[in-house]
Amino acid sequence: MSRTAPLMLNLSAADPRPITRQITDGIRRLIATGEIDVGAQLPSVRGLAKQLTVNPNTVAKAYSELNNEGWLDSRQGLGLFVAEPRQRFSDSERERRLAVAIDTFGAEVLGLGYTTDEILERLEVELSPLLDKRSA
Amino acid sequence: MSRTAPLMLNLSAADPRPITRQITDGIRRLIATGEIDVGAQLPSVRGLAKQLTVNPNTVAKAYSELNNEGWLDSRQGLGLFVAEPRQRFSDSERERRLAVAIDTFGAEVLGLGYTTDEILERLEVELSPLLDKRSA
DNA sequence: ATTGCTGTACTAATACATATAGTACAGTTA
DNA sequence: TAACTGTACTATATGTATTAGTACAGCAAT
Structure with a gap:
């Protein structure tokens, strides 16, 4: 049950x-x-x-x-x-996915009027709790 | 013509x-x-x-x-x-779009195994040429 | 063993978004 | 007038997402 x-x-x-x-x-x-x-x-x-x-x-x-x-x-x-955390993708696949994600993100924030620094600051706050655990 | x-x-x-x-x-x-x-x-x-x-x-x-x-x-x-560069969205709309973009980005890099710092470094390189012109 | 839960694997029907094809019309310029 | 411009339609085909329904094999408790 x-x-x-x-x-x-x-x-x-x-x-x-x-x-x-x-x-x-x-x-x-x-x-x-x-x-x-x-x-x-x-x-x-x-x-x-x-x-x-x-x-x-x-x-x-x-x-x-x-x-x-x-x-x-x-x-x-x-x-x-x-599942236990493990390597989920090949190195080239990881790299490819990161590149796509960055491209997409760039397209979406383009023209919003934010500076690079403003965006990086926000990203750090949001990404840290997601990425800096050992279950990610 | x-x-x-x-x-x-x-x-x-x-x-x-x-x-x-x-x-x-x-x-x-x-x-x-x-x-x-x-x-x-x-x-x-x-x-x-x-x-x-x-x-x-x-x-x-x-x-x-x-x-x-x-x-x-x-x-x-x-x-x-x-067109001449101008403010394209209301402040709340800009903020909303940035939040959505960050969320989406986070979901996509989750589990790729990169650290926050690695990602921020890559982002800075890619975003700067897009955002730091006065036509953006 | 039967019952009741688990994931998994199908088929079929529906709705929606995307792209194509074709036609038409109003504004501009040589 | 002719040859461009953008814009606005209708119709059609395709792919994806979701729902609905059915079925089957593995596991555990009664």
Whole structure:
């Protein structure tokens, strides 16, 4: 049975990201910040679907992606559990993804009128808690 | 008539962004970096469509967005021209967009294994040429 | 063993966003 | 008048996201 606490996760219709993406991003963040412990069990596919009032298929898809990326371990018949932190991508893939993220970010802040320094300052505040834990 | 130089702009099928977005992002960048001068005329809707081998409607849509955001000025029957730099969004809208961009960026670099400092260093290099001109 | 939970794997239907195709019209200039 | 400009439509095809429903195999407790 193994009851599981609800995830501190909210979906927003205003958010332009698709539901699946909102779920994967949210869970990655919870893991990275340590709000979910390594080894902890996640809500079941059907349970989280009910909590978020979305289709179980949508949750299953999100879980499947996180499993493929190595954030979660699946144990058949048992459930999904937060995996040990590990190297998730090849060096070239890491580099490629960072470059894409920076390009995209640049395109989005272009024309907002902020200076580079203003933006870097904000980024440091926001990124530190995400990246400077050993579960990320 | 007013011939116009081709834009240094390439579309990529590998790029996940829709074509319209690739065009708007690309032109914003060209303007911000000063590769297109303020007051310069842009290629015609049909001309750029031919250059990029996309539908004229797609270019028109991209131009229309840039016009609405104040990057371009439209003169009926004449063409589209790079507008004078100006405040393009309200303060709250600027702040909202920056927050969204930072959130998105954080979600994308999460789990890549970079430290905050490594990322900030890379960002400074990439953002400076985009943001520290007076056409941005 | 049965019951009830777990993840996983399908098919089908619907809605939405994107891009293309084609046509049309008003303003500008040579 | 002719040849350009931007702009505004309708229609169509395609891909993605989501929902709905069904099914099956693994695990644990009664």
